[in-house]
Amino acid sequence: MRSPFRSDLFAGRRVLVTGAGRGIGKAVAEAFLATGARVLAHTGLQPRGLEEAFPGLAPETRQRLSLTACDLAAAEGAGTLLATLRETLGGLDVLVNNAGTMLGRVPAEAVDAAHYARVLDLNARSVVLLSAGALPLLRESPAAAIVNTVSISARTGGSPGSSLYSAAKAFVATHTRSLARELAPDGIRVNAVSPGTIMTDFHRRYSTPEKLAATAQSIPLKRLGTPEDCAGAYLFLAAPELSGYVTGQVVEVNGGQLMA
Numbered sequence: 251m252r253s254p255f256r257s258d259l260f261a262g263r264r265v266l267v268t269g270a271g272r273g274i275g276k277a278v279a280e281a282f283l284a285t286g287a288r289v290l291a292h293t294g295l296q297p298r299g300l301e302e303a304f305p306g307l308a309p310e311t312r313q314r315l316s317l318t319a320c321d322l323a324a325a326e327g328a329g330t331l332l333a334t335l336r337e338t339l340g341g342l343d344v345l346v347n348n349a350g351t352m353l354g355r356v357p358a359e360a361v362d363a364a365h366y367a368r369v370l371d372l373n374a375r376s377v378v379l380l381s382a383g384a385l386p387l388l389r390e391s392p393a394a395a396i397v398n399t400v401s402i403s404a405r406t407g408g409s410p411g412s413s414l415y416s417a418a419k420a421f422v423a424t425h426t427r428s429l430a431r432e433l434a435p436d437g438i439r440v441n442a443v444s445p446g447t448i449m450t451d452f453h454r455r456y457s458t459p460e461k462l463a464a465t466a467q468s469i470p471l472k473r474l475g476t477p478e479d480c481a482g483a484y485l486f487l488a489a490p491e492l493s494g495y496v497t498g499q500v501v502e503v504n505g506g507q508l509m510a
């Protein structure tokens with residue numbers, strides 16, 4: 251594995267990354283592995299083999315990586331993942347809540363209770379329940395951090411058909427600040443990364459090539475982001491050595507797409 255992140259900053263630390271089977275979460279899991287962490291990578295809905303999900307890892311890196319899968323939109327999803335976490339890592343220093351998606355572009359008049367439940371269960375409820383359930387483990391850590399994944403759409407409202415997804419991300423951004431305030435006395439920092447338009451399966455699914463090309467032109471840095479562009483922000487927010495005085499913040503990673 252080639253990685254721009256080469257250090258032992260996270261050596262001995264235990265990290266859970268959700269939605270790490272592809273896209274941003276996969277790049278984040280790889281960055282934690284490259285910096286020495288033990289990682290439980292939740293790869294998404296379907297169980298994946300180690301070589302299939304993270305091909306070509308060196309043996310030393312491989313033995314620091316465990317994989318698991320479960321539906322985080324399901325009522326029992328967070329509990330299942332937390333049980334696996336206790337069995338595999340036995341404790342936790344960093345929780346990265348990253349699993350999420352739009353679950354379709356649904357026009358405002360077509361939004362119904364079922365769509366509301368699907369979008370909010372995955373993008374908001376799973377973050378709430380995983381964070382709450384991880385707290386007993388995080389309280390044992392001298393380097394505890396939660397890093398959530400929100401979205402530029404939490405502030406802009408997103409593009410048509412994404413109203414519930416965008417609102418769910420805004421929920422998580424506010425939940426981030428609330429938990430940060432509440433957990434600061436326990437030494438647990440809570441922050442979020444807010445990606446702009448990052449080229450992953452998310453946009454291959456929900457945006458046309460024409461829309462993406464127009465977006466790239468409108469971005470001050472004149473390109474779409476990559477998962478690797480996001481990974482450094484997660485490492486920064488997870489490491490007390492780098493961001494020990496940062497909590498309750500949302501770090502925007504968007505090439506200048508939104509400045510305010």
Ligand SMILES: NC(=O)c1ccc[n+]([C@@H]2O[C@H](COP(=O)([O-])OP(=O)(O)OC[C@H]3O[C@@H](n4cnc5c(N)ncnc54)[C@H](OP(=O)(O)O)[C@@H]3O)[C@@H](O)[C@H]2O)c1
Nearest residue numbers: 269271273274294295321322349350401445447448450452
């Ligand atoms: N790409 C962007 O431009 C962008 C912008 C702002 C925010 N974000 C956010 O960044 C995060 C990662 O997105 P991405 O672009 O990397 O998307 P992605 O490539 O589609 O990856 C999404 C990940 O979430 C997992 N996931 C989806 N539904 C799930 C469920 N019901 N239960 C468990 N896991 C589930 C997926 O697993 P499967 O492989 O099984 O589907 C996958 O691992 C998401 O929270 C997304 O909302 C992305």
